[in-house]
Amino acid sequence: MKVAVTVSLKDGVLDPQGKAVEHALHNLGFANVTEVRVGKVISFDIEATDAAQARSQAGEMGRRLLANTVIERFDVQVQP
């Protein structure tokens, strides 16, 4: 089963990497772009009996390792 965990900074947390990308996009002429945020996506295969088990394990991985839940939130997508 394929799982993708998307980790992004919580709203209100400064994102200097996003700001740098935003400036670079403006310099390239994409002036119509705002609110740039940069996050991570961790994708993997997991052996699980069903999607619910995969989702539950991925949630535990997010809390214990993949995200710093003080400043980041994460979202789990499971593809069978």
Add this chain to the structure above:
Amino acid sequence: MKVAVTVSLKDGVLDPQGKAVEHALHNLGFANVTEVRVGKVISFDIEATDAAQARSQAGEMGRRLLANTVIERFDVQVQP
């Protein structure tokens, strides 16, 4: 319009960050996880007349700035 550009290493390109996460997950007891890959997601707001224009501009951003297309591929999602 909200756009998310997901950048990931092409298949066959070594992903040491993914390997490190995989080892850490195994050490935490998630032995059923394989093929861990770590990518980036760049999300932003864009002023565009329609989803097709947003998608086309995001594709140009991916090619020119967000992805190194020698070793990375990217995927554009547009949410109206």
